Amino acid sequence: MATAWRKVKNENDKNFTIQNMLDIYYGKSNYAKYDNSMCQWNQFVKDFCEDEKSFLYSNKLKVASILWKEIRDSKKEKVYHKELLDKYSEKIKDYQK
Numbered sequence: 001m002a003t004a005w006r007k008v009k010n011e012n013d014k015n016f017t018i019q020n021m022l023d024i025y026y027g028k029s030n031y032a033k034y035d036n037s038m039c040q041w042n043q044f045v046k047d048f049c050e051d052e053k054s055f056l057y058s059n060k061l062k063v064a065s066i067l068w069k070e071i072r073d074s075k076k077e078k079v080y081h082k083e084l085l086d087k088y089s090e091k092i093k094d095y096q097k
Contacts (some may be wrong), residue, residue, distance in 0.1 A: 004032035040078040043069050047080035057095045066091050 004024050008016045016031075023029035048054050048064045048083075057063045067084045070091075085092070 007032040026032060041068060044071070044078065044080045051080070051082060051085075053085055056097055057092065058097050059095050063092045063095050 004016075007013070019033060021027065024031055044060070045064045045068075048067065049060055049088060054060050054063070064080075067080070067088055070088055071079075071084070
């Protein structure tokens with residue numbers, strides 16, 4: 001819904017109605033497609049930061065982004081798991097405290 005609202009505001013769409021919003025909600029309209037990748041990234045960062053091993057890194061966001069890029073570009077599920085720290089240790093070693 002937020003995606004549709006941003007599109008309406010950015011395009012100054014004065015013809016957009018509550019019915020349009022309901023159609024989007026019930027899947028009858030693709031006025032503004034929802035981008036799930038942002039939610040996946042947000043959850044990935046949250047899970048990484050909650051991992052006790054993330055405290056070993058000085059720049060958590062940078063490390064999370066390096067790991068995310070590896071997962072995002074793969075066919076693997078787009079979720080954080082501790083094994084990523086070992087698997088990509090060479091790429092993130094410069095950020096260890």
